[in-house]
Amino acid sequence: MTAEQGIFGVAGAICAVAAVNAVFRKDTLAAAVSLVVTLLSLAVIYLGLGYEFLAAVQVGIYAGAIVVLFTVAIMILSQTRAVEILARAPRLGVVGPVVAALLFLILSAAIVRGRLPVAVAPGGATTVEAIADALFVRFLFPFEVTSVLLLAALVAAVVLTRKRSTEREWPRR
Amino acid sequence: MPTTAYLLLGAFLFALGAAGVVTRSNALSMLVSVELMLNAVNLTFVASARRFAELDGVIVAFFVIAVAAAEVAVGLAIVVDIARRHVSVDVDKASDLAG
Amino acid sequence: MTLWLVVLLPISGAVVLAVAGGRLTRRLHGVIGAGSIALSFGAVLSMATAGRGEGLRATLGPWLPIAGGDLALAIDRTGMPLALMVTGVAALIAVYSIGYLGTDSGTQRYFATLDLFVAAMLLIVLGANLAVVFAGWELVGLCSYLLIGHWRERPAAAAAAVKAFVVNRAGDAAFLVGLFAILAERRTLALDDLGGLSILTSALLLCGALAKSAQFPLHIWLPDAMEGPTPVSALIHAATMVTAGVVLLLRLGGALAPEVLAAAAGLGAFTALGAALAALAQTDLKRVLAWSTISQLGLMFVGAGIGAVFATLFHLLAHAFFKATLFLGAGSVMHATGNEQDLRRLGALGPRLRWTAPAFAAGALGLAALPPASGFFSKEAIAAAALDRPLLAVAVLATGALSALYAARLFALVFVAPAGSAVIRGAHESPRLMLVPLVALALPALGFGALVAVGGISLGVPATEGAPLALTLGAAGLALAGAGLGLLRYRRGPFELLPAGFGRAALAGFGADRALVRGGSWLVGTIAAALDRGVEATLQWSLDAVGRLILRTGARSQRLESGFVRSYEAYLLAGAVLLLAWWSLGVGTGAAR
Known part of the structure; x- marks a missing residue:
């Protein structure tokens, strides 16, 4: 049993349990914390595969920034009233999980039939240097596009959450 | 540990996220589920990248993280907006799209 | 290309009239209408004098994606004389129409249709394949409808036009089905490549010919078609329409099954006799001529049915001349008497119409087949060809005698008998524009037969053996007897020759x-x-x-x-699952393969 196998065994199990918790907890704050655990365990798995930089980004951006954003939103919205069940609301409590299970079955059937026994192929660069080379040379254009996307998301978030003089109306100018 | 195991974990996370998106009516829980699905895809990419000794999968994972950040920012902004309009974060109350 | 010019000249005349006719004067309509046909006649004549005749082909371009589906013209053995006759007679009739129509308000419509009519008939005569022939065939039907119904405000004219069109459609439908049968049989519509068609196909084609040529039982439209202007009747009877069926039989020639040809001859003989009897009982000037046309066409069917190409063609041409003369003469009579058509009210016009009367007499002589008028030689040729079939020969001879009788009756009642009513007193000769074409047609009605018989004009088809002397004498004697009887009997006015009941039946066809x-x-x-x-x-x-x-x-x-976001997400998920399932199954089968 190599280090990689051991890391996957432990972190994978934690990840799966925490993910179930994150999805099905009624308490959104608890769900957010479970999500953090899931993301962190994924970072550990990446580490086990040898991608240190990716693991760092996972911890910093995901587990850090994104989940913090979640938590702030939860705090803002904590005063909203309890969820009301509507008569017309779609009843997907059974259908949803069944379809999802079907999806999992199909995917795993394909994966198992694909037969990829070895996890780590020999060779292949994993260093930050190689990643930087790829990101800023071969994938430079997508990288720049992504920065524009992030800017747009930033502006959108500001516009959407800003308090308006009259509710239900877009600002006219 | 065979790559199959990584991929199976990814598939499990993805299906779990999908089930959450469909069944949970709380907007925040739905966003959490979406994050889960994105991470499942990331895991699949990274494992495959390692398996084939190609860096491209990792690069894609970076992009997915960036897109996820944007998605969460806009998604949470929408949730806050919905909460203001409907005084609730239950997406089932926001059925303005009804045909 | 000259060949196509023959057809395209009348068509362009029609197009010019249709497009720009509204801005032109009535006289100009007539000039364009008659001029384009005359030019077409000139084109044919130039080809004939240049010795370029049989075998000439001209392809304008591809049309239908089948063998023998090109837009092509060709002159076969009957093409040149027929084209000359059609354009020549039609040009004279068009000139006559200028005078006849006078101040009629529909001259633009009339002459445009007239030009198209001639072009359509030329397609039938000159088309290199049955597709082109059929196009002409349909156009002829359409133009006849338009011209018979020229005075569309008259209910009778409108009804007659519809009747002609509908009856012709029955034949056209049979013709069309016959074309498809030929395609199925021979895989081509080219006229050269036909031969030995099956009985059913031949019968279908014969049905088409029967309708167009007004043979029993599809003859019923022709007497009613007299509602059209008289020059139109002349055109339909002489040049452009009713001969189409005979032309088709001649052009198909030996391709038809022998049994069907025999049936054509039999039907023709029957029609010839019956129509001759009906003509004898008519009291309407134009209806006599209509029934006589049916009768004469019956004779042509006999000739075509027994394979006497020369005799049939000869009679067709001779008939065109004398029937056109008769109709134009009848038109002149009607013009003179204020459209009086009733034979019982006409009479004593001979001294008043000094040009019309002799011209009409020439036409009547042709119809009566009195020597030396043209009808004598052509009818004799048909009788001679039918000699070895006694029944047919007897029918032909009897029809000849009857023709002489009713021709004489017609002439006597109109020009000789005492005046039947007051309209005669105001009678006046027609304008020169009508008389010139009338006389121009009367001359060949008299002399054409003799010229062909002595070899002055070649029809391009080898003449059959001369008739035996006994036949010549017998035919001439019968014609003389019939004509003499008719003149003597009807000289003094209307007279019932036939038993009353039979006469009434004959009157109604x-x-x-x-x-x-x-x-x-x-x-x-x-x-x-x-x-x-x-x-x-x-x-x-x-x-x-x-x-x-x-x-x-x-x-x-x-x-x-529902508007619920989660429902939409559920659809998305279900769709994705379905797609994945399909793909994985497809991959499985693909791998198995």
Whole structure:
């Protein structure tokens, strides 16, 4: 049993349990914390595969920034009233999980039939240097596009959450 | 540990996220589920990248993280907006799209 | 290209008249209408004098994607004389029409259709394949409809036009089915490549010819077609329409099954005799001529049926000249008397119409087949060809005698007998524009036969052996007897030669018209009623079903559009799962392969 196998065994199990918790907890704050655990365990798995930089980004951006954003939103919205069940609301409590299970079955059937026994192929660069080379040379254009996307998301978030003089109306100018 | 195991974990996370998106009516829980699905895809990419000794999968994972950040920012902004309009974060109350 | 010019000149005349005619004067309509036909005649004549005749082909371009489906013209053995006759006679009739129509308001319509009519007939005569011939065939039907119904405000004219069109459609339908049968049989419509067609196909083609050439039992449209302007009648009877069936038989020639040709000859003989009897009883000037045309066409069918190409062509041309003369003469008479057509009210016009009377006499001589008028030689040729079939020969000779009788009766009643009414007193000779074409046609009506008989004009078809002397004498004697009897009997005015009951039956065409129309409308009415009921019920049901289906689908699909985000997500997920399942199954089968 190599280090990689051991890391996957432990972190994978934690990840799966925490993910179930994150999805099905009624308490959104608890769900957010479970999500953090899931993301962190994924970072550990990446580490086990040898991608240190990716693991760092996972911890910093995901587990850090994104989940913090979640938590702030939860705090803002904590005063909203309890969820009301509507008569017309779609009843997907059974259908949803069944379809999802079907999806999992199909995917795993394909994966198992694909037969990829070895996890780590020999060779292949994993260093930050190689990643930087790829990101800023071969994938430079997508990288720049992504920065524009992030800017747009930033502006959108500001516009959407800003308090308006009259509710239900877009600002006219 | 065979790559199959990584991929199976990814598939499990993805299906779990999908089930959450469909069944949970709380907007925040739905966003959490979406994050889960994105991470499942990331895991699949990274494992495959390692398996084939190609860096491209990792690069894609970076992009997915960036897109996820944007998605969460806009998604949470929408949730806050919905909460203001409907005084609730239950997406089932926001059925303005009804045909 | 000269060959195509022959057809395109009248067509361009028609187009010019149709497009720009509204801005032109009436006189100019006539000049363009007659001029384009005359130019076409000139084109044919130039080809004939240049010795370029049989075997000439001209392809304008591809048309239908089948063998023998090109837009092509060709001159076969009958093409040149027929084209000359069609354009020549039509040009004279067009000139006559200028005078006849006078101040009629529809000259633009009239001359445009006239030009198209001639072009269509030329397509039938010169078309290199049956596709082109059929195009001309249909155009002829259309133009006849338009021209018979020229005075469209008259209910009788409109009804006659519709009748002609509908009866012709019956034949056209048979012709069209026959074309498809030929395609199935021979894989080509080229006229050269036909030969040995099956009985069914030949019969279908014969049906088309019967309708166009007004042979029993599809002759019923022709007497009614007299409602059109008289020059139109002349055109239909002499040059452009009724001869189309005979032309088709001649051009198909030996390709038709022998049994069908025999049937054509038999039907022709029957029609010739019956129509001659009917002509004898008519009291209307133009209807006598109409029935005589049916009768003469019957003789042509006899000739075509027994394979006497020369005799048939000869009689067709001779008939064109004398029948055109007769109709133009009749038009002149009507012009003189204020459209009086009733034979019982006419009479004593001979001294008053100094040009029309002799011209009409020339035409009547041709019709009566009195030597030396043209009809004598051509009828004799048909009789000679039919000699070895006694029944047919007797029918031909009897028809000849009857023709002489009614021709003489007609002439006597119009020009010789005492005046039947006051309209005669105001009679005046027609304008020169009408008399010149009349005389120009009367001359060949008299002399054409003799010229061909002595070899002055070659028809391009080898002449058959001369008739035996006994036949010549017998035919001449019969014609003389008939004509003499007619002149003597009718010189003093209307007289019932036939027994009264028989005369009435003959006047009505022996009831064939009535029976056919009644039977036809009963049959069609019954089928239509049954179809109507069935179709209506089916339609009603299916429309309702469609409506119900849409309503139900709408009601169901409306439930999908709940507006709940999670429902939409569920659809997305389900779709993705389905796609994945399909792909993985497809991959499985692909791997198995």
